[in-house]
Amino acid sequence: MAAEQNHRGCIRRLLLCFLLGTLWEISAAQILYSIPEEMEKGSFVGNIAKDLGLQPTELSERGARIVSKGKKAHFALNVRSGSLVIRDRIDREKLCAQRTQCLLNFNILVEDELKIYSVEVEINDINDNAPHFLADELELKISELTSPGTQHLLESAYDPDMGVNSLQGYELSPNHHFSLRVQSTDDGVKYPELVLEQALDREKEPDLHLVLTAWDGGEPVRSGTARIRVIVLDANDNAPVFTQSMYTVSVPENVPQGTLLLTVNATDADEGINSQVRYFQVKRPGETSQIFQLNSVTGELSTSQNLDYEVAEFYVIELEAKDGLGLKGKAKIYVTVLDVNDNAPEVTITSVINSIPENAPP
Template sequence: MTNYQRFRKCGRLALLCVLLGTLCKTGCGQIRYSVSEELDKGSFVGNIAKDLGLEPQELAERGVRIVSRGRTQLFALNPRSGSLVTADRIDREEFCAQSPQCLVSFNILVEDKLNIFEVEIEIKDLNDNAPDFLMEELEIKISELTVPGTRFPLKTAFDPDVGTNSLLNYQLSPNDYFSLAVKSVTDGAKYPELVLQRALDREEKKVHQLVLIASDGGDPVQSGNLGIQVTVLDANDNPPVFTQPEYRVSVQENLPVGTRLLTVNATDPDEGFNAQVSYVLDKMPGKIAQIFYLNSVTGDLSILKNLDYEDATFYEIKIEAQDGPGLLSRAKILVTVLDVNDNAPEVTITSLTGSVPEESAAGREIALINVHDRDSGQNGQVTVFVLGNMPFNLEKSINQYYCLVTARSLDREQESEYNITLRATDGGSPPLSTDTHITLHVADINDNPPAFTHASYSAYIPENNPRGTSIFSVTAHDPDSIENAHITYALTEDTIQGAPLSTYISINSDTGVLYALHSFDFEQVRDLKLLVTASDSGNPPLSSNVSLSIFVLDQNDNTPEILYPALPTDGSTGVELAPRSAEPGYLVTKVVAVDRDSGQNAWLSYRLLKASEPGLFAVGLHTGEVRTARALLDRDALKQSLVVAVQDHGQPPLSATVTLTVAVADSIPDVLTDLGSLKPSVDP
């Protein structure tokens, strides 16, 4: 618009004002008022009737009204008082926000004259708004390793008021770690910053609660608070720490595999991954890792294999606790292994004599033994003794050595070998024992002569034996051994009927069998008395004698020999006389015979083998007596011939016969007349 145009417009407005009789305090027909915000509805703003040069009642008569376009009607006319009043509660910040000056313009129309007046109302700010951070709490995460002096921008507060009523300053609640810095920029805005004054330690304090206070310059002053929660982020600045620098445990050696011994524990004041503790065995030489197992998560220490007190009585186990990123600390586990009686005594034969001569004096050393028990204390105290009733003693030597000796002299012939059992027993509960066996041979000495099984012997041999016949066998025993028990047999020199014994009998020196060197005749030699000697081969040799009686047994090798009647040497026949008057049983004669054999072979019996007059004579079976069996008759022949047989009882029996001539006559002369006619028997 040109200056001319502006001039013309203002001139017209000035003329209008003159015509209407109003007061224009500002040029160009503008009416200005000022009013504070937040007034109640109907609050007085200005006397618009007066400023328009009208009476209050004229406002309605002349159709005075407010003309406004596109805005909420904030003001209204009071026709009774002619005043301009507020149409509602006015909030300056709603209409003008942060503008330094808040002006509301509208027009008033005087309708009857079609006159327009411009009204401009300044809405004055009241301190009706406290600074506001638009959030209740701000969380800031700061690593505990952050360097002091580091700044952290904070949220700014907003105050819709203006001027002195607007935000004036910030203030931080008192604390030991942070301060506040306020940064101003060219437009006057202020930006608070949190400044770290002192190093943080999450383990000392995880969260810091601060309050940022924003204040305005109103009267009274209003303020707004922002809670600041500073969360200290963990840094891995702490290694795990064991609850004890040393853990001690005492365990028995016979614990089963897998038994938990103890649990170690380490704590890390860090958090999260930084506080994840794992346990490991420190690498050490030896077999600790093969014996013990440390659970990396729980810290349980258990055994992987059986402990043995005798191998190791003490273990020093170094362990580590390591957090997630790798910081670690170390501790020790001291394991003391307690002995249990799990080892039987050990018996070692250091020196041994396999044999000892019999009849050795008591105290003869046999063996040197050593006893040892790998256990300790009472479990390792060992006593050793000989089992059974044995002729041996154990004598204590130095340390754990014992000497096994004879308790008396030994006799190999009573016991040639001893199986000695030594029992070693410890003092545990229950006790454990070990048996050790020693075989001892008793060496023979020639202390026993050969002994025959009988005090004397009797042997029997039938006569007429073949030469070289085995007669008898003698046996001697020697309880000694080897050469001392090797026996030879011999006959003591003697004579039999003037001839050396060796011509009759021989003996096998090794077997003791006796042989006949010629045939014996019972009728010449009936018995022999021998002395047999048995000698061993010891040095010097020992011997013993036994008597042997050899009896020659009769054989029926001799026929009976008739002694009477003897055969005449002059060729005549002997005559026996039997009177005719002889009664039955009259003894006519007697046949006498002998047998050089003996016993049954010499038992003789007689019988009548043949008679010229059967039934006239009888022969006594055992006596050989010839007697009449009946009375003699006249018809009986003068001369009777009898054949008498004599027989022994041998097997087979042998016999002899004799012929008897019996003359039947009352007197000798009667017989003599016929003697010439009597001849000897042709067949005896």
């Protein structure tokens, strides 16, 4: 009995040494690759055998395999060529949205050496998306008494690509009444403004038709268009103005659906129907408009779905306040989701069991 207990104790101590050694290898050995998105299935990523200091045939002989920590495996080992290859097409926009850097991390276990190597693959953006507008046709109502120089915000185009491949600018079709001005926010988002250059006359031209083009900087250049219909109406010369251009709120992830987060407010200096303001979320591709609900009359923002800190820690909600004839003011709400202790720890164990004789030398 005593001999058996000593034997088990030796195995425990040996496994502890192995685990400590493994942790050292994880921190000390890292392999870096960089590839463009949307490569074909089976495309070459890197010579993993060479970078591990092995011959291609040794990958199989030494039990080399990918440990992806429970996530979807985007890569595979080709044990014949010793290469790391793509398992399926990788769409950078789906994986990383508009994060500046898109990295995929996983480990490679070499079983016979009990070594784990950390692998990091950077997914580079390609120009696989064209700028597009949410609506093919935009409608703008402008009073015939509007003074030249008045600016009218237009809907921004959206391009999920990054850097030079993303939205770079706008162009307006030639016309006698309007020019285009492109503004940029602090975070680099470009939005178009229609500037009235020549006074309108409803009796001569009750409506105007323009074309707005958004283009990116890729090769070749990709573009998207939206038609603009300008309806000429009588006087409404003040757009709604929010009391704050930026609202912030922090909320725990476990608040129930329907929780009121905050109330926004915009005022319009006009009178009558021209001063009646309604509030809207600017819809973008994604789930923000489904997670939050904005009361168009009161400006109250509340949750319409459960929040999950582990899914998203931060949301940006774009708002518009419109008056009776369609002039708009813009603002943003920044929602920070606070973590609560709603998840149990997860333990991932990768181990190899070997036997050792009791009379083995130290």
